[in-house]
Amino acid sequence: MFDALTPAEWTAIGLSLRVATVAAMTSLPLGVAIAYVLARGRFPGRSLVDGLVHLPLVMPPVVTGYLLLLAFGRRGPVGAFLDNAFGIVFAFRWTGAALAAAVMGFPLMVRAIRLSLEAIDTRLEAAASTLGANRLRVFATVTLPLSLPGILAGTVLAFARALGEFGATITFVGNIPGETQTIPTAIYTALQTPGGEAEALRLTALSVVIAFAALIASEALARRAARRVLGR
Amino acid sequence: MTLSVDVTRNLGGFALTAAFANAGGVTALFGRSGAGKTTLVNLIAGLARPDAGHIRLDDTTLVDTDRRVDVPAHRRRVGYVFQEGRLFPHLSVRSNLAYGYRITRRHERWGEFDQVIDLLGIAPLLDRRPAALSGGEKQRVAIGRALLASPRLLLMDEPLASLDAARKEEILPYIERLRDDMKLPIVYVSHAVEEVARLADTLVLMADGRVVASGSVNDVFARLDLRPLTGQFEASVVLSARIVANDAANGTTVLDHPAGRLSVGLLPQRVGALARLRVRARDVALAVGDPGNLSIRNRLAGTIAEMAEGSGQVIEVRLDVGGQPLIARITREASRALDLSVGQPVVALIKSTAFDRLDDFS
Numbered sequence: 288m289f290d291a292l293t294p295a296e297w298t299a300i301g302l303s304l305r306v307a308t309v310a311a312m313t314s315l316p317l318g319v320a321i322a323y324v325l326a327r328g329r330f331p332g333r334s335l336v337d338g339l340v341h342l343p344l345v346m347p348p349v350v351t352g353y354l355l356l357l358a359f360g361r362r363g364p365v366g367a368f369l370d371n372a373f374g375i376v377f378a379f380r381w382t383g384a385a386l387a388a389a390v391m392g393f394p395l396m397v398r399a400i401r402l403s404l405e406a407i408d409t410r411l412e413a414a415a416s417t418l419g420a421n422r423l424r425v426f427a428t429v430t431l432p433l434s435l436p437g438i439l440a441g442t443v444l445a446f447a448r449a450l451g452e453f454g455a456t457i458t459f460v461g462n463i464p465g466e467t468q469t470i471p472t473a474i475y476t477a478l479q480t481p482g483g484e485a486e487a488l489r490l491t492a493l494s495v496v497i498a499f500a501a502l503i504a505s506e507a508l509a510r511r512a513a514r515r516v517l518g519r
Numbered sequence: 520m521t522l523s524v525d526v527t528r529n530l531g532g533f534a535l536t537a538a539f540a541n542a543g544g545v546t547a548l549f550g551r552s553g554a555g556k557t558t559l560v561n562l563i564a565g566l567a568r569p570d571a572g573h574i575r576l577d578d579t580t581l582v583d584t585d586r587r588v589d590v591p592a593h594r595r596r597v598g599y600v601f602q603e604g605r606l607f608p609h610l611s612v613r614s615n616l617a618y619g620y621r622i623t624r625r626h627e628r629w630g631e632f633d634q635v636i637d638l639l640g641i642a643p644l645l646d647r648r649p650a651a652l653s654g655g656e657k658q659r660v661a662i663g664r665a666l667l668a669s670p671r672l673l674l675m676d677e678p679l680a681s682l683d684a685a686r687k688e689e690i691l692p693y694i695e696r697l698r699d700d701m702k703l704p705i706v707y708v709s710h711a712v713e714e715v716a717r718l719a720d721t722l723v724l725m726a727d728g729r730v731v732a733s734g735s736v737n738d739v740f741a742r743l744d745l746r747p748l749t750g751q752f753e754a755s756v757v758l759s760a761r762i763v764a765n766d767a768a769n770g771t772t773v774l775d776h777p778a779g780r781l782s783v784g785l786l787p788q789r790v791g792a793l794a795r796l797r798v799r800a801r802d803v804a805l806a807v808g809d810p811g812n813l814s815i816r817n818r819l820a821g822t823i824a825e826m827a828e829g830s831g832q833v834i835e836v837r838l839d840v841g842g843q844p845l846i847a848r849i850t851r852e853a854s855r856a857l858d859l860s861v862g863q864p865v866v867a868l869i870k871s872t873a874f875d876r877l878d879d880f881s
Contacts, residue, residue: 418619
């Protein structure tokens with residue numbers, strides 16, 4: 288099994304998993320915060336936030352990638368600032384691939400979490416406040432645990448979306464083996480290379496396996512979370 | 520403990536204006552659904568805000584729109600037992616109970632965990648999830664959860680409304696213990712006469728978002744002019760009297776009422792206890808002067824306080840018997856024959872079998 292793949296392919300797989308994990312995990316806190324604001328907040332400009340979050344879902348991924356390049360590239364305003372102030376560089380690094388994947392998966396994550404937040408019985412939160420819990424405690428002890436199934440679902444969706452991200456990634460950070468070449472871009476490269484069909488097929492089979500494993504794991508987690516939440 | 524409320528709140532076409540004060544004990548907010556009872560309780564709890572007015576608990580102002588005071592719900596220390604329980608589904612019974620207990624500062628706690636669990640008989644439920652509890656068990660846990668947050672005032676919004684008669688009977692003694700043993704001031708929302716008569720000392724009668732009357736339970740229930748609001752059930756009053764003797768052999772209990780001795784079927788309470796007995800208006804007969812030799816043992820002397828037309832050929836007469844109200848329902852013809860009028864002294868006659876024990880809830 289380990290001999291079946293070349294070291295370059297292993298690198299692409301490892302990188303894909305790292306990019307997707309980092310993308311899903313780092314966007315999670317912001318995803319919960321934005322979902323909460325959209326589910327509960329009543330403020331002017333709410334639909335603007337809603338639209339911005341959903342933009343990557345409807346824009347061509349290449350456009351998202353190009354906008355990321357303009358903003359986070361070495362000479363982009365945000366990219367230059369982060370480089371000078373903190374030494375953080377996104378352009379043509381695996382961190383950039385993670386950023387692209389996070390942006391693309393963000394709408395799916397926010398949507399799933401928001402739905403579960405909206406399904407929460409706010410009367411339970413009112414009950415918690417009559418027991419002396421302030422808003423932060425109510426959120427941490429009632430709202431968050433009750434939205435756990437949605438948070439899990441959103442994280443898995445974002446992870447899966449990150450694994451499959453192609454357009455924005457290749458536009459933003461390119462296709463550098465060992466740095467930004469994930470499974471999809473590796474498959475693309477293999478298909479562009481004469482005699483690369485076998486490699487493409489192996490990587491394809493592997494991504495099917497990874498996707499399946501992620502789905503099964505998320506199903507199991509979601510079932511456990513639902514049992515916990517419903518108390519069954 | 521004194522709760523004083525004077526608030527208005529507009530809810531799109533429905534306006535709530537309420538003012539009342541109570542001094543401890545159980546205050547019932549009584550009225551039909553839609554009268555504004557729950558809205559009022561939510562205002563006291565801090566789950567809603569009045570448009571104008573104030574709510575004070577002793578010398579603490581909970582909300583005062585003039586002075587721009589609005590204590591948030593979590594700092595009010597006002598407990599709330601909801602109609603639907605609202606237990607946290609993701610927590611065990613134990614964690615539900617501990618929720619407010621953990622938050623409450625040690626020096627503000629007045630109930631010990633084990634003591635409250637004993638009082639409510641919920642020790643066997645501690646490791647279960649709320650989904651695995653019956654309706655009655657859920658409400659007992661909800662009461663325990665509210666108590667363990669050591670509230671200064673407990674709000675109960677129709678806590679028995681979703682339960683059947685047997686489950687109600689399961690919970691009521693516990694609420695009585697809160698009243699009698701813990702001396703916890705309670706605002707109790709209900710539209711059930713029996714519950715209110717059994718539990719409450721003070722009654723606030725609400726209709727269409729207004730307080731129509733408030734006062735002692737008996738006084739309000741006995742007022743004939745309020746009968747359209749209170750009398751969707753059969754007219755009755757509750758007499759309180761102290762037990763002076765229990766005769767198990769003959770199956771009778773003798774009570775001392777300010778207006779005379781009462782003899783009823785054997786009661787479970789000890790001698791010296793205060794019993795609450797319900798008497799229906801249709802079971803009370805009136806006599807002018809000495810009624811002479813009758814099988815009816817219970818004779819209470821009183822005066823006529825109010826007379827009102829009932830439906831059909833019926834007149835309802837409210838008496839003052841030893842400071843307590845009593846309603847008699849008699850025919851118009853009988854009233855004419857006796858030539859009854861307000862202020863007249865009469866004797867009320869009640870058969871021993873006509874008393875309903877209020878702790879024997881039916």
